[in-house]
Amino acid sequence: MILQKHLNQYINQLLSSHLFEDYGPNGLQIEGKKDIKKIAYAVSATQESIQEAIAWGADALVVHHGVFWKHNGARTITGPWGERIKQLIKHEINLYAYHLPLDAHPEVGNASSLARLIDLTELAPFGEHKRQPLGVKGKFQTAIKASDLQKKLATILNHEIKLASPNEDELISTMGIITGGANNEWSEAMKAGLDSYLTGEISEYNWHDAKEAGIHYFAGGHHATERFGIQSLMEKITMDFKIEGKFFDSANPA
Numbered sequence: 001m002i003l004q005k006h007l008n009q010y011i012n013q014l015l016s017s018h019l020f021e022d023y024g025p026n027g028l029q030i031e032g033k034k035d036i037k038k039i040a041y042a043v044s045a046t047q048e049s050i051q052e053a054i055a056w057g058a059d060a061l062v063v064h065h066g067v068f069w070k071h072n073g074a075r076t077i078t079g080p081w082g083e084r085i086k087q088l089i090k091h092e093i094n095l096y097a098y099h100l101p102l103d104a105h106p107e108v109g110n111a112s113s114l115a116r117l118i119d120l121t122e123l124a125p126f127g128e129h130k131r132q133p134l135g136v137k138g139k140f141q142t143a144i145k146a147s148d149l150q151k152k153l154a155t156i157l158n159h160e161i162k163l164a165s166p167n168e169d170e171l172i173s174t175m176g177i178i179t180g181g182a183n184n185e186w187s188e189a190m191k192a193g194l195d196s197y198l199t200g201e202i203s204e205y206n207w208h209d210a211k212e213a214g215i216h217y218f219a220g221g222h223h224a225t226e227r228f229g230i231q232s233l234m235e236k237i238t239m240d241f242k243i244e245g246k247f248f249d250s251a252n253p254a
Contacts, residue, residue, distance in 0.1 A: 001032060001036065001037050001076060001254060002035075002036050002241050002243055003035065003036070003053060004028070004032070004033065004034050004035070004094050005034075005112065006159055007060065007096070007237075007239055008027055008028045008096065008097060008160055010026070010199070010237075010238075010240075011062070011067055011096060011098065011233070012026070012027050014105070014108070014153060014236075015101035015105050015108075016101060016105075017067045017098065017101045019101075019132055020099075020100045020101050020104075020130075020132050021132075022099050022100045022101075022128065023069055023070050023071065023099060023100075023190065024066060024068050024069040024097070024099060025066070025097070026068055026094055026097065026098050026099060026100075026101055026198065027093060027096060027097070027098070028095070028096055029066045029067060029068055029093040029095045029096065029097050030067070030085065030088045030089065030093070030094065031094060032059065032060065032088065032089075032091075032092040032093045032095070032114035033046075033059045033060075033092045033093075033094065034060070036059040036060045036094065036241070037059055037243065037244070038057055038058045038059055038061070038154070038244045038245070038246075039049075039058060039059075039060045039061075039062060039234070039237065039243060039244070039245045039246075040052065040053035040056055040058035040061045040062070040246055040247075040248055041061070041062050041063070041233070041234045041245060041246065041247045042061065042062075042063050042230065042247070042249070042250060043064050043223055043227055043230060043249070043252070044064065044198070044223075044252075045061060045065065045066055045067050045084060045088075045097065046084070046147035046247045046250055047083060047084055047087070048059065048086055048248075048250045049063070049248050049250050050087050050088060050093070051087070051223055052198065052250075053127055053163045053248065054087065054091050054093065055087050056175070056248075057245060058091065058093060058204050058246075059092075059094065060082065060093060060094040060095075060096060060133070061088070061094070061095050062096045062098075062233065062237075063095070063096070063098075063230065063236070064097070064098060064102050064103075064144075064226055064232065065097065065098060065099065065151035066095065066096075066097025066099070066141075067081070067084055067085060067095065067097070069095075075215070080111055080171040083090060086227070090209050098233075099219045100129070100132070100134060102229045102230065102233065103134050103178065103179055103180065103226075104125070104132060104133050104134050104135065104228070105229070106125070106129055106216040107232070107236075108229060108233045108235075109135075109136070109229050109230035109232075110135075110179040110180070110225065110226045110229035110230075110235055111126075111134070111135035111177040111178060111179050111229075112136050112176060112178060112229075112232075113231070113232045114198075114225060114228050114231050115136050115138055115175075115177055115224035116150075117156050117228065118152060118153065118156060118219065119140065119141060120138035120139065120140060120156055120177075121138055121139055121140070121141055122138050122139045122183045123136045123137070123138040124136065124138065125137075125171060126176045126177070126178070126188065126189075126192065127176065127178045127181075127182065127185050127188045128188075134178045134182060135176060135177045135178035135179065135185075136176075136186070137174065137175065137176040137177070137189075137192060137194060138170065138174070138175060139173060139174050139192055140173055140174070140175070141207050143167070143170055143172060143173045144171065144172055145169055145170065145172070146163060146165045146167070146168045146169070146170055146171075146172055146196070146216045147163075147165075147168040147169065149172055149216075149218070150168070150218065150253065152161045153198070153218060153220055154178070154220075156225065157221060157224040157225065158221045159160050159220055159224035159253070160221070161219065161220050162207075162213075162216055162218070162219040162220075163216065163217070163219075164202065164206065164207040164208075164210050164216075164217040164219075164225045165211060165216045165217070166212075166214050166215075166216070170195075170216070171242050172196045172216055173195055174193075174194040174195045174196065174202055175189075175194060175195065175196040175197065175198060176188060176189040176194045176197050176198070177197075177198045177199070178198075178199050178200065179200055179222075179225040179226045179229075180197075180200045180201070180222050180225060180245070181199070181200055181201045181222055182198065182199045182200070182201075183199060183200075183201045183203050183219070184203075184206065184208050185197075185199065186199070186206060186209075186210045186215055186217050187209075187213075187217055190213050190214075192213055193240065194215075195215070195216060196215065196216035196217070196218065197210070197217050197218065197219045198219075198220065198223050198224065198225070199218075199219060199220075199225065200219060200220060200221050200222035200223070200224065200225040201219055201221075201222055202217060202219035205219070214243070220254075221253065221254065222227065222250075222254055223250075223252035223253075223254060227249060230247065231247050234246075234247055239241060239248070
């Protein structure tokens with residue numbers, strides 16, 4: 001068991017949440033039970049993941065995408081979004097959300113966790129946003145053809161990989177990764193002298209701009225690229241506190 005406030009303190013300290021100027025509040029977003037014995041984990045706090053957490057008997061739900069965002073402003077607790085809030089409060093489930101801090105963390109972050117899965121080495125911070133990195137960059141031990149890396153990513157992410165490439169037969173030695181919706185940050189890879197860039201999304205103009213600049217741009221899906229950090233965080237919390245945890249992976253092709 002762990003106390004609600006202690007879990008909040010632990011994750012905030014681990015991820016250095018206070019250093020990030022984010023798009024919403026990081027940490028405890030909805031207060032529930034004081035004593036936590038089971039923790040559910042998900043990429044996003046959706047009705048599906050909340051219902052799965054309830055059915056499993058979770059006392060807390062830890063996610064990457066929470067329920068409060070600055071761009072939404074003040075809003076009424078009504079409709080489908082309001083149902084998320086009501087169910088969490090009704091079942092006294094603590095909701096913890098960590099956005100940019102979980103993207104960036106060098107150990108349990110989305111980018112670093114994915115980088116290790118694709119055998120990227122010599123990892124270093126990458127893609128600074130308001131004085132904090134959002135991802136990682138690194139080197140492949142053995143250079144790999146862009147087309148082969150596309151296939152490898154498709155297997156790891158279980159998702160279609162869009163590739164904007166100047167030449168799919170070229171070998172790639174270096175890569176920058178920022179997961180999720182960082183489609184415009186491919187230019188950071190160019191500035192850093194990297195061969196390639198991986199994120200979740202790509203816009204029409206990104207395709208042409210990156211390709212013409214000589215960067216191999218891989219887009220693997222917003223949800224798909226952000227499934228690994230929350231699982232790495234789950235493994236660390238489970239190990240450090242010997243508390244039961246379970247990851248609920250909602251289907252999301254976007």
